Amino acid sequence: MIDRTTAPRVIMPHFLDLVKAKLYRLDNGLTIYYYSGCSEPVLNLNIVLKAGKYYQQKDYEAFMTAALLKKGTKTQSALEIQEALDFHGAHLGISTNLFTSSLDLSCLSEKLIDVLPIVKDILLNASFPEEELKIAKHKHIQKLKLNQEKNEYVASIKFNEFIFGANHNCGKLTSEAMISNIEKEDLVKYYHSRFLLSEQSTLILSGEIEENTLQLINKILGSIKLYDKEKIEVKPFISATEKEYIISKPESVQSSIRIGMPLSLTATDEEYLYFEILNRIFGGYFGSRLMKNIREDKGYTYGIYSFVSSFTKGSYFCIATDVGKEYQEDTLREISFEINRLKNELISEEELLMVKNYHKGRIMKSVDGSMRMANKLSTLLPLGLTEDHINRQLEVVEKITPEKIKALAIKYLDFENMYKIIVG
Amino acid sequence: MIKFDEFELQNGLKVLVHEDKTTPLATVNILYNVGAKHEKESKTGFAHLFEHFMFEGSKNIKEFDSEMQKAGGDNNAFTTNDFTNYYETLPATNIETAFWLESDRMLELDFNQESLDTQISVVSEEFKENYINKPYGDLWHGISDLAYKTHPYKWPTIGYNLQHIESITLEETKQFFYEFYRPKNAILTVAGNVKTSEIEQLAKKWFGAIEPGKANTIVLEKEAKQTQTRRKTLEAKVPLDKLYLAFHICSRLDKDYYAVDLLSDILGENTTSRLYQKLVKEQKLVSSINCFISGSDENGLIVIDATLNEDVDFETVEKNIFDVINTLQKGNLESRELEKVKNKAINYLAFSNISNVSKTFNMAHFKKMNQLDLLNNERMFYKEVKTNEVLNCAQKYLNIENCSILNYKAIK
The missing domain is CATH 3.30.830.10 (Metalloenzyme, LuxS/M16 peptidase-like)
Incomplete structure (x- = not known):
């Protein structure tokens, strides 16, 4: 009889032998x-x-x-x-x-x-x-x-x-x-x-x-004459001062919720790569804390995700979901609860290992094959990054600790000050 | 050209392997030969809800997803009218994790009421998000219910309504599992940096001892030939009127399939298609118009959908669509136009064959239909379609008597 209660051994690569362009x-x-x-x-x-x-x-x-x-x-x-x-x-x-x-x-x-x-x-x-x-x-x-x-x-x-x-x-x-x-x-x-x-x-x-x-x-x-394009310096953006936008629609059976804020990070900062992992834990994959709590435990929604998006000179963080209308307040409460948990508790080694391996697996998949690699490069180059960025991401996965995650959550995730948008 | 090896375990589980040394990853796919069409009419949405339930833990493993994630893997699943399909991609070094997980949930699920309740709630939210809250979300409900009178394609995979989903009991999930989720009713396919010999060993180790069960032998009665136009009007608070025309066509394996697919492209694949040029560009009756086939395994539908411009009535649009169809039926088709849609279809086929995820799925799907040669022959089948075959299909299928017409009316 085989032992079905113990998982087969897992082997993850520490770095990727990337094919460079x-x-x-x-x-x-x-x-x-x-x-x-x-x-x-x-x-x-x-x-x-x-x-x-x-x-x-x-x-x-x-x-x-x-x-x-x-x-x-x-x-x-x-x-x-x-x-x-x-x-x-x-x-x-x-x-x-x-x-x-x-x-x-x-x-x-x-x-x-x-x-x-x-x-x-x-x-x-x-x-x-x-x-x-x-x-x-x-x-x-x-x-x-x-x-x-x-x-x-x-x-x-x-x-x-x-x-x-x-x-x-x-x-x-x-x-x-x-x-x-x-x-x-x-x-x-x-x-x-x-x-x-x-x-x-x-x-x-x-x-x-x-x-x-x-x-x-x-x-x-090769024979096309190149134009001297005017170099326009990208100006910083000024985010809104009001924090809430709530529109109630009687005919809706669900409400769309967006919660988030700008981040003082760009994709070239090492801290941004750490934040990507914090985001994974929180709402960046199917097994995330938000999904586990709000979809799997409570069944308020079909899906809830968070993501970070970066562009020249900045980035932002966003939580997005559509929930049953009757669950609006409960959902906000649980999001806040999960943020506090990240700020107050250290993540367990087991959960962190899972996220690390999952994160690595996603990175591997995103560069699998010439077409995916090309697609990846097309998102990196405009941000002033090259393929080296991918191995830097993997290095950060190796280095991150539960303490670092807690510190990042305290530094960046301030629920009270986040934008809250509810439609429906 | 997709090369593969094939073998069958003693319990009837069919296995196909495609070796690809260019990737560090591997994809594992399991197709179960059960879909929404095998449901009872009083419990529609069952197969899809069950797909959700498959992730709620099995006999020896509490959390499927977490274990997959620990191995760096990503998984998903989908249900169609014809079958249910599960797949995961992970580093090839960890492929045994996929075998461990998939075999344990084929062995026996952790049937517990709490998980079932949660998934009923999640699926209800999915229903609301995609079919109630979205403008035109119930369109496909309307069309399939009009076009099919007896065949179970008349309900969508999500189910007729929320009540059906909410009424599903734990006992019923058990019956369903032991009836359909057995090795004899499943196809396992693997693609990536693996060796067939290694896969054979893993398959025997993890799946070999599972009770064979039986293959799904349900044969559904064909939908009777439609002989009269069917009409229905739906009203909803949406911005614009939409018109849907659905005609019955052949099955996926019929000799007509490729000609019908090309026919749909000639009519409405994109902006150079006949319907677009006539109704959008020339007559300015609609803002968009498409034609596509449902692609189901059994006798399917060819569907034309149009979004009407304001102050244009349904009758005018319908009449002009049929004018375009009639012109084609009269034999007006140049070889260049046919070559165009063939080239598009071949290009699409090539791009959809690149990833190992689609390779494993195609292998499983064609194996289910006992037509593995399609894996590498479809390109040729498209190439071989002749002008008169497309015209014959246009005459055979695109008739008003064979048509179900849905007017989806925007109300303020």
């Missing part, structure tokens, strides 16, 4: 970071531009510029562009965040030669047709209306507003008027000042990369 320089000076190797004959090319919401002169222009990027160039209509991408089975996603926008091209390796010229055309000659802008405005307004019906959307954007401040580009709430006020000229201006390739653009390639893949990219993108 190789570099390839295009004729125009742009650098491509690349990771080779994939079980399928596919490629992913990610172009990250410093063109986020932060750099807007007019509200909503970053988002709308990104949305219209593949909706027409000087020589091709939206339909022609999409037809060409579709015909070659390629996917080109365009997204905008607070500080960056990115173009994400996925295709079969053999199709790169056919689709990369389309990307080039978009990066050089986007034309923002009036007709497409009209459709997009309409669509975005409808989407906004739908979102405004969702408690979780309202709670999230309100939280964002509190963190960054109501007048900061990153914190402002989107209104219907902002969308309808966008004009073609705004988009053209934003495109020329932020979206053209410059020395600040980052290219990351992954998948099945052959020798001629890089040469092909050089042939197509």
Whole structure:
């Protein structure tokens, strides 16, 4: 008979033998970071531009510029562009965040030669047709209306507003008027000042990369003239002074809750890496204290999580959940209880070991395979970090102690002063 | 090309292994051949609630999740109408932990009322969060109930309502477990930095002594052919009207499947599709329109969903959708358009085959359907679809008599 009561021995690595990106320089000076190797004959090319919401002169222009990027160039209509991408089975996603926008091209390796010229055309000659802008405005307004019906959307954007401040580009709430006020000229201006390739653009390639893949990219993108992008110093944000936002909706059966605060840390600080582990323990995984208490013991919610988010010059901490409406107060009480427990009690060695191993396992998974590694790098580079960051994270896992966790909780987690947003 | 080894334990547990030396991780997947379609109509949502219950501790192990996390692993599960699937990814050095945990909960669960009560409460919140509180959350309830009259696809995996979930008893979970969660009704797949010989040894060690049980042999009666259009109107406080059209199609293994999938892409995969070009761009009747297939194992649905622009009525949109369908049915399909949707499907297939999580799932799913050759042949099947096959499917399935139409009306 086998012994089923004792767990098999667990072996965790202390560091990871990471594959580092190789570099390839295009004729125009742009650098491509690349990771080779994939079980399928596919490629992913990610172009990250410093063109986020932060750099807007007019509200909503970053988002709308990104949305219209593949909706027409000087020589091709939206339909022609999409037809060409579709015909070659390629996917080109365009997204905008607070500080960056990115173009994400996925295709079969053999199709790169056919689709990369389309990307080039978009990066050089986007034309923002009036007709497409009209459709997009309409669509975005409808989407906004739908979102405004969702408690979780309202709670999230309100939280964002509190963190960054109501007048900061990153914190402002989107209104219907902002969308309808966008004009073609705004988009053209934003495109020329932020979206053209410059020395600040980052290219990351992954998948099945052959020798001629890089040469092909050089042939197509290497001849683009780089623009001198204006270096804009990122200004600090001013968080809201009010602490609460509570909207009661009689027809809701659940309430969306967001609780949190800005942190005086950035991703480059070692202390931030320690805080990531504190967050794991508290609400950063399925077995976290919040989940155990509020979902598994009490059944108030389907899920409750906390997370830390970092960006150039700052970071914030947030707890997010949707709970049965009747459990609003109980949930707040339990969150406060769990924060106090972190401040007053030392974590047991057993729980800490579990979190450490889980944290390591997640880090391993996040860099497993060339595509995940590339994706990871695309989030690190804009923060001024490199792959070394991953082994620094693992080192911190080795070094952290129960005392350190308690000290961090005391230093950073002040429930009374956190923003509290309840919608529904 | 996914290579794999296959063997079966004496108790009937089927095992498949894909060796991949490029990763330090391993993924373990167990598929149980039981889904929402095997539930009683008075206890819908059972299979999904049971999936939650599987994480509440087993005969010798109090907490599944904690033990998995201690080994650096991450796990999850999902329930569909057709089956229930559990999977975890962990450092390959710790793969035995996954065998220990999965085998113990296949051996016997810790059936206790308190855990059941908590999970009933958690699932009730899940129901509220996704199906009541979200705008259009009950849409799929409406569609499946209209399209299916006898087949159990008529209820969604979450269940008809909260009352069904709340009424589930501990005794019923026991019966369910011993009926469906046995080695003979399960498929274990592994992918990652492992050796088949090592997996064979671990499988025998941990699963070998579990009572075989029996395979699920329930054969469900096919839904009778729909011969008349069905209509339903739902009203809710949502921002915009939505129109849903659902037509019955073939099963996952039918020879028509690939042609129907491509047909749905031609009609409404994205902005270059026929429906989008006509109704969004040209006629400006709707703000979005999509066409997709439900992808279920048994006879499924091809669904068109449209979000109406303000002041546009349901009848106009419906009529114009059928105009687009009729044009296609009359034989208007260029080879370039077909090649386009084929290339998209092949690209999608390639990307969805990259991770070991999807490899283990695909192996298990195709094994369940006794069609393991699909693991590497689907790309070819898409390539081989001919113009007339797509047209035949359009004529065969996209008829008004075969259609269930849901008008989801926004009220202020």
